[in-house]
Amino acid sequence: MGPRVTCPWRDRFSGFQVRTWMEPLVALTQVAGSLYDAGLLLVVKASFAEAGGSSNHSANPSLEEPQEDQEQKAISNFYIIYNLVVGLTPLLSAYVLGWLSDRYHRKISICIALVGFLLSRIGLLLKVVLDWPVEVMYGAVALNGLCGGFSAYWSGVMALGSLGCTEGCRSLRLILIDLILGLAGFCGSMVSGHLFRQTVGHSGQGLLLTACSVGCAAFALFYSLFVLKVPESVAKLNKVQPTVETMPGMVGTYRTLDPDQLDKQSVPGPPLIPGKGKPSRTIITLLFVGAVIYDLAVVGTMDVMSLFVLREPLKWNQMQLGYGMASGYMIFITSFLGVLVFSRYFQDTTMIMIGMVSFGSGALLLAFVKETYMFYIARAMMLFALIPITTIRSAMSKLIKDSSYGKVFVILQLALALTGVVTSTMYNRIYQLTMDKFIGTCFALSSFLSFLAIVPIGSHILKSQKGEPTVQFSW
Numbered sequence: 001m002g003p004r005v006t007c008p009w010r011d012r013f014s015g016f017q018v019r020t021w022m023e024p025l026v027a028l029t030q031v032a033g034s035l036y037d038a039g040l041l042l043v044v045k046a047s048f049a050e051a052g053g054s055s056n057h058s059a060n061p062s063l064e065e066p067q068e069d070q071e072q073k074a075i076s077n078f079y080i081i082y083n084l085v086v087g088l089t090p091l092l093s094a095y096v097l098g099w100l101s102d103r104y105h106r107k108i109s110i111c112i113a114l115v116g117f118l119l120s121r122i123g124l125l126l127k128v129v130l131d132w133p134v135e136v137m138y139g140a141v142a143l144n145g146l147c148g149g150f151s152a153y154w155s156g157v158m159a160l161g162s163l164g165c166t167e168g169c170r171s172l173r174l175i176l177i178d179l180i181l182g183l184a185g186f187c188g189s190m191v192s193g194h195l196f197r198q199t200v201g202h203s204g205q206g207l208l209l210t211a212c213s214v215g216c217a218a219f220a221l222f223y224s225l226f227v228l229k230v231p232e233s234v235a236k237l238n239k240v241q242p243t244v245e246t247m248p249g250m251v252g253t254y255r256t257l258d259p260d261q262l263d264k265q266s267v268p269g270p271p272l273i274p275g276k277g278k279p280s281r282t283i284i285t286l287l288f289v290g291a292v293i294y295d296l297a298v299v300g301t302m303d304v305m306s307l308f309v310l311r312e313p314l315k316w317n318q319m320q321l322g323y324g325m326a327s328g329y330m331i332f333i334t335s336f337l338g339v340l341v342f343s344r345y346f347q348d349t350t351m352i353m354i355g356m357v358s359f360g361s362g363a364l365l366l367a368f369v370k371e372t373y374m375f376y377i378a379r380a381m382m383l384f385a386l387i388p389i390t391t392i393r394s395a396m397s398k399l400i401k402d403s404s405y406g407k408v409f410v411i412l413q414l415a416l417a418l419t420g421v422v423t424s425t426m427y428n429r430i431y432q433l434t435m436d437k438f439i440g441t442c443f444a445l446s447s448f449l450s451f452l453a454i455v456p457i458g459s460h461i462l463k464s465q466k467g468e469p470t471v472q473f474s475w
Contacts, residue, residue, distance in 0.1 A: 020231040022160055025110075025223050026177055027184040029117065029153070032216035034188030035195070036121055038325055039209045040137065041075075041306055042196050042318060043127065046205060047134045048074040072311055072435065076428045078134060079303065085138050087421030089145025091414060094152040098410030101156060106163070106230040109148055109156035109406065114224055116147025118217040125210040151417050155409035162397045162405055163231050171348060171394040175339040178390050182332015189329060193322030280399055290456040291392045291412065292419050294356055297449035298385065299420045300427040301363055302328075304442040307431060313370050320372070327379050335386035342387075348395045352457050355387030360450030367440030367447070388453075389416075 048071050097109035123140025126132065158174065165173040195209040309316045309324055316324060335355070342351045362382035369375045393409065400408050427442050434441040 019227055019229040022157055022177060022228065023180045025220055025228060026157060026180050028216050028220035028223060029114070030181045030184035031188040032117070032121060032213045032220060034185040034325070034329075035192050035209055035213035035216070036124060038189060038192035038322060039196060039206050039213060040124060042209075042321070043124070043206050044075055044078055044134050044137075045071070045310065048078075068311055069436070072307055073432055075310075076307055076432055080425050080428045081138060082141060083303070083424035084421055085142050086145060086149065087417045087424070089142050090149035090151045090417060093146055094148045094155070094410050094414055094417075095407070097148045097152040098155055098406040101159065102404065102406040106156065106160055106406070107224060107228060109152040109410070110160075110228075111221070111224050113148040113150070113153035113156070114217070114221040116144035116149065117153065118214070118221055119147070120144035121210070121214045121217045125207075125214050128206045128210050149417070151410060151413040155406065155413045158393055158409045159405040160230060162394075163402060167398050170397060171339055171343055171351075171391050174394050175336050175387070175390050178386055179332050179336035182329040182336075182386070185332070186326045186329035189322050189326035191322070192325070193317075193319035196318050196322075284396060284399060286456040286459055287392050287396055288412065288415065290352070290453050291389055292415055293449055293456070294359075294388050294453035295416045295419050296423050297363065297446040297453065298359065299416075300423045300442060300449075301366070301446040303424050304427050304431050305366075308439065309375070311435070314372060314375065316372075324375070327376060330379070331382055331385050334383035335390070338384045338387055339391070348391050349457055352388045352391050352395075353454050355384045355391070356450050356454050356457070358382055358387075359385035360447045363443045363450060364447035367443035369440070 051074075094109075097112055101107070101109040120137075120140045120143060123137060123143070127134065127136050127140075157177065161174055161177050162170060192209060195212060196206050306321075306325075308314070309321060338354070339351065342354065346354075359382050362378045362380075362385070365381055366375070366378040369378060393412065396408060396412070397405065427445075430445070431439075431442050
């Protein structure tokens with residue numbers, strides 16, 4: 001039996017350090033985000049439906065199918081530009097905020113990103129109230145991106161989550177944060193369709209939904225500014241008695257990653273061999289490549305899915321759309337339970353591959369969905385889809401200094417954001433070209449990419465079997 005690993009949230013309960021909890025912040029932000037995402041899609045759909053109906057009804061009153069296709073293409077084109085703005089505008093600001101967070105204060109990237117988050121939600125509210133054209137949302141989301149966007153926000157959350165946590169239970173800690181995010185998103189999506197239908201005339205369509213989103217975003221910003229405290233680094237607390245830990249999913253033993261630990265000779269274990277830093281850099285690269293390929297598959301599926309359910313053969317209404325989006329958040333619960341169980345028996349790399357196989361199988365079934373019940377079966381097959389990215393973050397955090405968490409996590413998040421930009425454009429174009437021939441083409445492509453992402457992770461395992469040592473890696 002090895003030494004008992006204690007998880008950080010138990011210590012927090014005993015010490016009443018509730019101000020270090022990020023869960024309320026994540027929950028508020030995700031409720032606001034899920035309401036916003038559903039509201040934006042429904043508002044955009046209503047805007048294009050009205051524009052298409054007024055321009056085409058008199059000329060072709062009986063041609064409903066071409067009008068539906070035209071509406072689908074208009075929504076798809078809107079999201080192509082929208083996702084380009086979402087992905088490109090945070091590129092510079094997010095890295096700068098990550099660097100400032102590492103150098104000065106951990107909350108900088110979170111607080112500034114939430115300012116932009118609130119501004120974009122206010123933009124959607126003003127669009128509904130003042131009946132502005134949907135193109136105004138490009139400017140609103142650009143403000144969000146210039147404040148760091150989701151890349152700065154989520155990298156800041158992951159950095160704080162990793163700080164107050166021992167390496168032995170970091171995967172579980174980060175997936176717990178994802179679980180809170182999923183539960184909040186589930187609640188927000190479940191009520192989004194009902195809130196959207198609570199209207200007062202045409203000018204009020206979506207007013208209650210967008211107002212609730214703004215309110216949650218404002219509370220999240222308040223919590224981050226005046227309540228949230230940065231937890232103390234576990235590595236610094238343990239620097240008086242440094243230990244050697246064997247981490248799941250990694251090769252060999254290595255030191256607790258404390259940048260201030262200078263007495264490296266006092267710890268028993270294999271000596272650090274000069275010039276052997278490259279294997280760790282190779283492992284980091286393999287993890288990056290696996291994360292990017294897998295994210296391409298996931299983001300592409302999510303982008304197309306919202307359009308897929310609005311047309312034949314499913315053709316959902318507002319309430320069904322809300323329920324369908326809520327079902328997607330169930331994977332946060334199942335992925336958490338998966339990590340809770342799998343971490344006892346498997347290495348990190350094995351858990352990553354289990355998640356990739358789960359998502360790839362679900363995406364393949366989704367390509368052939370004809371009925372609503374088949375859609376939910378496909379979503380159920382994706383029950384471990386969240387494990388790969390979260391576990392990759394955890395594995396990377398075990399190879400770097402905690403003083404570099406902000407920069408490293410924001411680099412990974414920006415890489416995923418750039419992937420999202422390419423994916424959105426590519427998948428929306430493929431969807432437009434194939435929706436009349438085989439509407440499941442994009443989902444079949446995602447399934448292939450998900451299985452392809454296993455290759456670099458498998459390469460990491462092969463390198464591990466060769467016995468290459470893992471050493472301390474610093475950026």
